[in-house]
Amino acid sequence: MSMKPATTKPAFGTPDEIDARLATAQAKGLIKLKPISANLGVEVEGVDLKNKLSPEQVAHIYDALIRHKVLVFKRIGLNHEQQVRFTYELSEVSENIGAPTIGHTVFGHVDNYPEIFSVYQGEKSKPRNMARYEASATTHPWTGYHCDITACVNPPSIGMLRGEIIPEGVGNTNFGSLAAAYETLDESTKQQVATLWAEHEYKYGKTKGSEAGDSIASRRMVSHHPLVTVHPETGEKVLFNSPAFLKFVVGLSDEDSTALLHKIWEHSVKYTITHVWDEGDLVVWDERSTTHRAPTDIYSAGTERQLYRTTIVGQPLHGLDGSVSKIIEGEPMLSCEEELTSQMHVGRTGSATTGNGFGSAFPEPG
Secondary structure, three states: OOOOOOOOOOOOOOHHHHHHHHHHHHHOOOOEEEEOOOOOOEEEEOOOOOOOOOHHHHHHHHHHHHHHOEEEEOOOOOOHHHHHHHHHHHHOOOOOOOOEOOOEOOOEOEOOEOOOEEEEEOHHHOOOOHHHHHHHHOOOOOOOOEOOOOOOOOOOOEEEEEEEEOOOOOOOEEEEEHHHHHHOOOHHHHHHHOOOEEEEEEOOOOOOOOHHHHHHHHOOEEEEEEOEEEOOOOOOEEEOOOOOOEEEEOOOOHHHHHHHHHHHHHHHOOOEEEEOOOOOOEEEEEOOOEEEEOOOOHHHHOOOEEEEEEEEOOOOOEEOOOOEOEEEEOOOOOOHHHHHHHOOOOOOOOEHHHOOEOOOOEOOOO
């Protein structure tokens, strides 16, 4: 497997420099950005994702992504081929991101489209114990928030979801800025977390013998990441925490680790937005600086929702002191081509119906 070298130097310039480029692009009518909140998110217009993009167009989109972290393309109605094509175009824009990976590192892909993962919620995936599901979903304000598959040493750099079947009045997705979370920490906590490491693990709980449990056991992943990371493109400091995967802070007692994590998790979810889905929406987010949470109200509403996800491979993360993520167990995330060659996904459905572990290390993906 080949991995592009990562760097802690801002590859795309400071936030101010990126803002200046985006202002020029907007003044020329090459892209239009409508802010969603002060901390993250823009609606994007003026770019036709249904057709092949020029390198200049892709560069403008990537500038918007690394600056605003969540991009919303409203009601554009892409199909599978168009989403996959755009995912490959975006993967070529920077040396700090990899190729598109398989639909899901553990659960495979949908038929005929190896880059696509089916994110379905409805009767076919309804938890057997709804009372337990709903109770776990409301345990803490941060429950269910995650960056995707952070148990991997090189977790995704970019995630992308497309809405196809959208229920009315339910099914929203939350996104949060981990850069804003770091920036607004008190100085004492910034000093405390500056050089700490966290262990991230992918496990599903009591699923021995189930399709989901057996799949996860065959691709077990445990990694250590710096608790504060440096974004390779902008140099921003990021409070990299993924509650659904992050198990403990390395070197702290269980009591001290839990207290610190609860503190930063509660702080991080103050900087969030809610995306209300429409049919045909495409949402793209920077996994290196953004967390997200799937909805929990679809099953009780007796409806269904169908999204489709593509994912771009990331790099090991860098801490403030230049330290780099470490594999404790498992293998790195691979490109789609490499994952297919591995043959480990044969027979897997490529669908979120394989499990509904909200609040566990397999959160529902969007």
